[in-house]
Amino acid sequence: MxxxxxxxxxxxxxxxxxxxxxxxxxxxxxxxxxxxxxxxxxxxxxxxxxxxxxxxxxxxxxxxxxxxxxxxxxxxxxxxxxxxxxxxxxxxxxxxxxxxxxxxxxxxxxxxxxxxxxxxxxxxxxxxxxxxxxxxxLPLAKLLGAHRDSVRCYNTSGGFLHESIAQVMENATRTLESGVGGIKIKVGQPDSAEDLRRVRALREHIGDAVPLMVDANQQWDRPTAMRVGRALEEFGLVWIEEPLDAYDAEGHAQLARSLDTAIATGEMLTSVAEHYELIRTGAVDILQPDAPRIGGITQFLKLATLADHSNLQLAPHFAMEIHVHLAAAYPHEPWVEHFDWLHPLFNERLETHGGRMYLSGRPGLGITLxxxxxxxxxxxxxxxxxx
Known part of the structure; x- marks a missing residue:
């Protein structure tokens, strides 16, 4: 035997x-x-x-x-x-x-x-x-299991309201030339007509083909969000971000059902449970979690599974040095927010060209202080x- x-x-x-x-x-x-x-x-x-x-x-x-x-x-x-x-x-x-x-x-x-x-x-x-x-x-994205080696990216840091629309347009030109693919600007001013003027001017400046997003930072009530949201439809926006209070799941759901433009929110929430309420009520088309705000990568991965199960798009907020890896590991094509504010903190830079942000071959997050x-x-x- x-x-x-x-x-x-x-x-x-x-x-x-x-x-x-x-x-x-x-x-x-x-x-x-x-x-x-x-x-x-x-x-x-x-x-x-x-x-x-x-x-x-x-x-x-x-x-x-x-x-x-x-x-x-x-x-x-x-x-x-x-x-x-x-x-x-x-x-x-x-x-x-x-x-x-x-x-x-x-x-x-x-x-x-x-x-x-x-x-x-x-x-x-x-x-x-x-x-x-x-x-x-391994780079973190590879450890998690990457679906792609680059992610669509858009810039926010050039679109704030303390700058004139002329300066915002100049910022947008410079951003697009740097290889970033989309532009997001801030809205939500007391005079919504001024918001519409700024959006129109920027859309005419960058053309119809460039992805454009707006962010109201929770400053509209429900009637204003509906009225301005309908007025914004003509600009072919990728999304309208935080039109209402971050915890108003019912109001966001009403907007998501009523508008053709996608509704994006989630950055201000600080737990998976709070995000799940948005998912459960159909309040969001594009989920915008922030790993540092919800407790880190462990919690982000739990939330990403829920978002994937509901076939939601993903556009993580801020902290691109972390989120480029998490977005690359998400099954559906995501967006990552480009901010240059953090550049002085790190010795390395993320590469952008052709409208995308690329993973580096460095192990881990690929950053050093x-x-x-x-x-x-x-x-x-x-x-x-x-x-």
Whole structure:
């Protein structure tokens, strides 16, 4: 009788988290930024962005970097919460990202599973995914399973309301020449006729073939959104973004049923559960989640599965350094938002040409912090087994 030996699996090779370094970094903006929230008196012009960076290092010498952010208030709260829960990572296997996310959520369970609490976890979660991809020697999109090596991209940073329409048109020309494919401008001013004048002027300037989007930043009520939305139909927009309050799922659903132009929203929501309400009610044609705002990549992947199941388009908000990877791994052709604000923070640049943003061949997210970012650090804490 012939006996067959059964191979015995070798023990898993484990690594352990040795340290976590958290940095609060304030990025100054060259010009105060105004959208409709400023013109309606709800906010002041934005002059800086607060970033929370997490650098996770293992005993084997691997390191992952991730970040979250807050525009205006909230940055110090994110940093403080991350500092409190980070010690719970020391000695853990960095591969067990889902379990670690849950562990950190329960570390701060009394402050909930959305908002600043989970935004603080996002920087750590992104760092763990960056670390995992680096250990595999792969760009993050390839680790997740990419559907494409480039993603359609559009620019927002040149379309704010503090600039004249002449300047916005000049910005659009420069943006398109740089290889970015679409242009988004801000609307939602108290005088909607002025919004329509700006959209018309830009559409005539860039031509009918260039993808054009508008963003009202939640400043319309339901009747205004319906009236202006119908007036905007003639411009062939890709979408109308945040026409209503971010939590008005019923109102967004009414617009989505009534208008030919797609309705996009989701960037201000801070959990998968909040986004699911938009999906469940048919309130959105194009979902716009923000990985740092909903708790990181682990939560983004859960939401992407729900969006895919409902055959929704995806256009992640801001943080293109993270979202280009997540969008490349989404089954349906997505969009990524191009912002040049973050350029000073990193040593690398994403490539754009032919209307698309390209993945790099660098492992992980493919980013490293610049010396300028280090110079803008306002608070820092290093957590290891000695603490």
């Amino acid at each position: 012939t006996t067959t030996s059964v191979p015995v699996a070798a023990p898993a090779v484990l690594d352990r988290i040795e340290s976590v370094t958290l940095s609060s970094i304030t990025l100054p903006l060259p010009t105060g930024i105004s959208d409709a929230k400023v013109l309606t008196g709800r906010q002041r012009p934005m002059t800086e962005v607060a970033f929370l960076f997490a650098e996770v290092r293992t005993e084997a010498g691997f390191e992952g970097v991730g970040f979250g952010y807050s525009k205006r208030a909230g940055g110090p709260a994110q940093f403080a919460h991350a500092r409190e829960v980070a010690p719970d990572l020391i000695g853990e296997d960095p591969s067990d990202i889902g379990r670690l996310w849950t562990k950190l959520v329960w570390s701060g369970a009394s402050v909930g599973r959305s908002g600043a609490a989970t935004q603080a976890l996002a920087a750590i979660d992104v760092a763990l995914w960056d670390l995992k991809a680096k250990r595999a020697g 610049s010396e300028q970012a280090r110079a803008w650090t306002v608070d820092r804490v290093h957590v290891d087994a000695s603490r």
